Amino acid sequence: MSTNASHERRREGTAAADTDGPESTPAIAVEGLTKVYGDGEDAVRAVDAVDLTIERGTTVGILGPNGAGKTTTIKSLLGLVLPDAGTVEIAGIDAHEQPRAVYRHVGAMLEGARNVYWKLTVRENLEFFAALGGQSVAGTRDRHDRLLDAFDLAGKADQPVNGLSRGQKQKVSLACTLARGTDVVFLDEPTLGLDVEASLELRRELRRLADEEDITIVLSSHDMDVVEDICDRVVILSEGSVIADDSVDDLVQVFETQAYRVTVEGTVSGSTRSRLHREFDAGDWTETGDRTGFDVTLTDGDALYDVLDVLRDAGLSLVDIDGHDPDLEEVFLEVTGRADGGDES
Numbered sequence: 496m497s498t499n500a501s502h503e504r505r506r507e508g509t510a511a512a513d514t515d516g517p518e519s520t521p522a523i524a525v526e527g528l529t530k531v532y533g534d535g536e537d538a539v540r541a542v543d544a545v546d547l548t549i550e551r552g553t554t555v556g557i558l559g560p561n562g563a564g565k566t567t568t569i570k571s572l573l574g575l576v577l578p579d580a581g582t583v584e585i586a587g588i589d590a591h592e593q594p595r596a597v598y599r600h601v602g603a604m605l606e607g608a609r610n611v612y613w614k615l616t617v618r619e620n621l622e623f624f625a626a627l628g629g630q631s632v633a634g635t636r637d638r639h640d641r642l643l644d645a646f647d648l649a650g651k652a653d654q655p656v657n658g659l660s661r662g663q664k665q666k667v668s669l670a671c672t673l674a675r676g677t678d679v680v681f682l683d684e685p686t687l688g689l690d691v692e693a694s695l696e697l698r699r700e701l702r703r704l705a706d707e708e709d710i711t712i713v714l715s716s717h718d719m720d721v722v723e724d725i726c727d728r729v730v731i732l733s734e735g736s737v738i739a740d741d742s743v744d745d746l747v748q749v750f751e752t753q754a755y756r757v758t759v760e761g762t763v764s765g766s767t768r769s770r771l772h773r774e775f776d777a778g779d780w781t782e783t784g785d786r787t788g789f790d791v792t793l794t795d796g797d798a799l800y801d802v803l804d805v806l807r808d809a810g811l812s813l814v815d816i817d818g819h820d821p822d823l824e825e826v827f828l829e830v831t832g833r834a835d836g837g838d839e840s
């Protein structure tokens with residue numbers, strides 16, 4: 496677990512920057528984002544009124560089970576999917592009204608190694624993607640050398656991508672995404688197919704980019720180690736809605752436990768209490784001021800999503816979930832297993 500004091504320091508730094516001029520514009524601001532596929536009985540509400548503000552230099556993991564709406568959300572942020580409602584601003588620019596202006600600020604790796612040109616050399620690929628962003632070869636040489644070093648590709652710089660291993664192609668793809676030097680980067684499963692060492696290299700470089708270059712990184716990954724290592728913050732989607740949005744430290748603690756103390760705003764009706772008792776063995780109810788607290792015991796990681804769903808159905812606002820038993824790492828792995836769904840999508 497490498498979420499550490501440097502993340503904390505950086506978060507404080509980001510908060511301080513919020514007070515001074517253009518720096519205060521969030522890297523990403525999403526309000527009421529909604530996307531419905533199809534219509535009538537077949538309609539699927541893939542993203543449902545999602546609000547999200549991501550400050551500059553933050554690294555955010557978007558997680559959730561299969562079909563939760565992660566890809567649709569990320570594609571909407573990139574302007575690749577037109578939402579039915581809501582607004583998306585990147586660096587203060589409306590992503591749907593001014594997609595070309597937004598393009599200057601964002602890089603994305605959505606399809607892994609498939610986005611690079613296999614007949615070009617590694618360096619030619621980097622130069623090609625930088626040129627697409629309007630940058631000269633001379634102006635990006637240092638950045639490209641750094642990326643090649645960071646991903647252990649310097650020795651392969653003049654070889655066609657075609658002859659590289661799958662993991663090396665994946666690293667070239669990521670380097671191409673970073674080659675333009677945009678200030679916001681979206682990465683879908685960036686470490687998929689990499690061996691342990693390459694995955695660690697990549698995590699180090701992403702953290703460095705966030706810490707030293709103030710780059711904002713949004714990534715989706717089914718690998719919780721990667722998320723823990725890279726991300727300051729995790730947003731969990733379920734059925735198109737944000738069901739958790741917290742620091743990695745806090746969420747990992749929740750997922751590693753089986754017994755939780757839940758605190759919600761207001762009072763909880765008798766019928767909701769009965770349901771929570773029936774399904775999650777809820778008990779030890781307390782009412783303090785305008786808050787209600789209770790304990791639940793969960794049999795597996797999936798049940799955490801279910802408790803949050805019950806609270807949402809009852810119109811209750813979650814204040815806190817506090818885990819009591821941090822030894823049960825299996826719970827966390829089960830949640831990861833559910834999000835993975837047995838495939839690599």
Ligand SMILES: Nc1ncnc2c1ncn2[C@@H]1O[C@H](COP(=O)(O)OP(=O)(O)OP(=O)(O)O)[C@@H](O)[C@H]1O
Pocket residue numbers: 532533539540541559560561562563564565566567568840
């Ligand atoms: N083009 C489409 N047409 C119709 N339905 C779609 C389309 N794309 C996604 N969906 C549906 O929208 C919902 C959200 O899908 P999305 O791909 O955004 O989820 P996801 O969280 O990225 O899932 P996964 O982890 O499986 O990739 C799913 O129910 C999916 O079947």
